[in-house]
Amino acid sequence: MSEVKLAAETRTEFGKGASRRIRRAGQVPGVIYGHGADPVHVTLPGHELLLALRTPNVLLALEIEGKKQLAIPKAVQRDAIKGFLEHVDLLLVRSGEKVNVEVFVQTEGDLAPGAYLLEHVLNALPVEAEATHIPESVTVSIEGLEAGASILAKDITLPSGTVLAIDEDAVVLQVLAAQAEEAPAEGEAGEAGSEA
Incomplete structure (x- = not known):
């Protein structure tokens, strides 16, 4: 710090x-x-x-x-x-005093091959830490995660002397399947217009 x-x-x-x-x-x-x-x-x-x-x-x-x-x-x-x-x-x-702060969540590694999106549900993690030893950030590995995977607060390794100040089952990161936008077929667009 x-x-x-x-x-x-x-x-x-x-x-x-x-x-x-x-x-x-x-x-x-x-x-x-x-x-x-x-x-x-x-x-x-x-x-x-x-x-x-x-x-x-x-x-x-x-x-x-x-x-x-x-x-x-x-x-x-x-x-x-x-x-x-x-x-x-x-x-x-004071030195030794505990304070509640938020620390940034950083990621390392690559998601599994395929079109996935990583959603940061929480950009910062609420923690309690000693005032003179507050971590600047915490790093989470996302290596190989696939769509549907989540990282909960309790899954994050915190530095010594730092504890969660949030529900341990809170979702911090989740991997979503990328949704490709489908253009409507020409026949469908024409039919929709003729029904009106």
Whole structure:
């Protein structure tokens, strides 16, 4: 799991105007909460935060007013058109603490020969893991699977210390038979039109 160090500054200005000023200065407004403490409103370096968030379930080592705290992203708001970060909610965590997160499901291998489609029923798997050891993803072999085959949550090997936070019989992946589109025969199309 990646740990990224960021310097955060507490902020006392709130509202849309203040948030716009923060973003114009290359910063991102955010809130840090958890462990029963009052939420702390902060500004974070925009570019560094954007790079950090490219890693799924990144662990952020924040330095706020000389104190070091660990946090994970809980909610990230982006501009719908331009994609820049508008706001981030961070959850405080401690080493050894368990948290519920979602980890991406990656596949390896090839399906059995033939025209099959692989459906990702779940793109991410809900798990409980130690805050400082959250896996970035889990990998599932689809080698040789045929139409009708399913991979359930319980079939996925999880890293040590990580447990499912979902029904173990939940379908994660399933293999479907590809359906060829059949063009209507010329006679059938003509008959349908003459019946109307």
